């Protein structure tokens with residue numbers, strides 16, 4: 001089989017991580033192997049409490065592995081000083097705390113702190129990098145705006161611009177789309193992929209947003225309790241059914257045709273006739289209403305939208321469901 005090579009930004013080998021409280025050790029992740037590639041947007045997905053933030057803390061050098069190591073440029077993360085690491089890895093956390101009266105420009109300039117020290121004095125090269133970060137995230141127009149006076153989506157772009165100004169090869173974001181609407185979630189993730197591709201950065205995003213991640217990520221890392229980390233192209237993981245690792249219960253499954261998680265269908269004893277896309281929604285509404293048995297066929301037509309059951313006609317599914325219940 002043909003082998004393709006990609007440039008490794010960061011890797012973990014036989015990594016075990018955990019916490020110790022009052023001499024009691026609690027292992028969270030064990031024997032993890034992974035590679036984060038440059039030029040890719042990687043999404044880390046897994047159920048609540050599986051250890052995603054714990055893994056991020058280890059990558060940021062905030063907790064030390066119990067076993068194994070994380071390598072950045074062939075050097076263990078724990079051998080880097082805080083300043084050295086800040087030049088290599090930029091991080092955007094879920095709920096960043098910055099004063100609301102700080103302007104977007106000032107926030108992005110903070111990304112240069114690892115180079116300027118806390119004096120924050122920017123030289124012309126630093127200023128160019130800040131400008132480029134603003135322009136790459138398409139928020140130059142917000143430079144003078146205060147953080148308290150912009151939207152959540154704009155603030156998240158400003159946080160990404162700050163991370164970009166840090167100019168490291170790796171960017172890590174913990175749920176960057178958590179508070180955003182659908183359009184902004186899509187926009188932020190698309191922006192991150194664009195940056196990964198155009199600047200050859202390795203970008204790792206922790207997210208629970210499977211739909212958007214499928215649309216935008218180059219690679220998934222799937223983390224589940226007690227199993228090795230699964231890494232691969234989202235489409236490969238979907239086609240091989242490994243994506244179902246995200247669903248510990250067999251009440252849900254990933255629909256290959258619709259590209260999303262769905263509740264496992266109960267046994268139904270009715271037939272619906274009509275255009276496929278309409279039949280899909282009629283069936284969904286009936287199942288959700290707990291209707292599994294009907295003694296006659298339902299037919300549905302479009303233009304005008306009409307549902308027929310026995311000798312009755314209904315203009316909405318609401319009317320049909322009320323009649324059947």
Ligand SMILES: Nc1ncnc2c1ncn2[C@@H]1O[C@H](COP(=O)(O)OP(=O)(O)OP(=O)(O)O)[C@@H](O)[C@H]1O
Pocket residue numbers: 019026028046047048049050051052053054055
């Ligand atoms: N500082 C800590 N001390 C002890 N245990 C901790 C600590 N931080 C996290 N844990 C435990 O480690 C486990 C994994 O937590 P972690 O926050 O890494 O999960 P997660 O996958 O990021 O979850 P979520 O999706 O809910 O953010 C949990 O059982 C949690 O209680």
